[in-house]
Amino acid sequence: MAMAKRTNMNTASMDKSAAGITSRLFWEKRALDYTPPFKEDILAQTNQTISVMESKGLSIEGARILDIGSGPGTFALPLALRGASVTALDISGNMLKRLAAEARHSSISGVKTIRASWKEFDPVQAGLSGAFDIVISALSIAVKTKRDILKMEQCSRQWCVCIATGRIRRAALCEAALRMFRASLNPRPDIRNIREKLEQMGRAFSYESFPVAVEEKKTIAELVEDVAKRLEAEGKAPDRQKIAGVISSLVKGSGENGTIECTRHSDRGVLIWRVD
Secondary structure, eight states: OOOOEEEOGGGGGGTTOOSSTTOHHHHHHHGGGOOOTTSHHHHHHHHHHHHHHHHTTOOOTTOEEEEETOTTTTTHHHHHHTTOEEEEEESOHHHHHHHHHHHHHTTOOOEEEEEOOTTTOOHHHHTOTTOEEEEEEESOTTOOSHHHHHHHHHHEEEEEEEEEEEEEEEOHHHHHHHHHTTOOOSOSSBHHHHHHHHHHTTOOOEEEEEEEEEOOEEEHHHHHHHHHHHHHHTTOOOOHHHHHHHHHHHHTTOSBTTEEEOOEEEEEEEEEEEOO
16 A cells, blocks of 8 residues: 655654653654554444544545544544545654554555644645645644644634543542542543633534443553553653552552453543534
8 A cells, every 4th residue: 555655844843852742752652552443442432433423414435534643543544444535644653654554454545644743734834725624633632722723624624523532430549540640630632621612712513422431451560551651641750660569559459360440431522513
């Protein structure tokens, strides 16, 4: 499969950015262990989200779609399978390499990639003003501000879609571990914040949400890594040994066969609005 790649020189300024979730280097590292887009539970959630989009009148087949913060192709590849021509934009080259590998493995064509930071991206300079039928930001921190939203609208000639998590309910021990280290408990991105921005901008939009459940059993080492990554996302340097000690004290022998129940329930929100 031929994957057309475009780059934006503005991303060069991001290469040496500080650690944290806004850093390109953070996402280059995270790409190595990111969940594959065709993992059964992930694909089911993606397909349910796409069904919500279609129920609001969006036509996927034959559409030109820009996927902002595409990651390894969680949405870009299933959308391409449905007949869309997708351009996947992500700050991380490793994410886009994973996307290309997944596409080759599944014999998916029709996906282009752009390595760029949406914060730095200039749609006019890139020649992408009004170039897409649908512009989506799915579970990506790329779209947070009014400026980010306006750039989405600038690239679209019909629809914009923001998909993000709302309220999260975690297993008690996992919640306690995050609180002990003052890690953020809110989702990133938070659909409630994006909805508030659209209301302030006077946009007429539709909103729908559905529950998402992740049921996992993790070892202490796996939970330590989860907490450490969350702290790294906030630009902090985690002490894994200290985290392990705290989690071990919280478990107090309650783990079954050395594992801990880490069930997480959340609401996935889908915001859709027209720009034409």
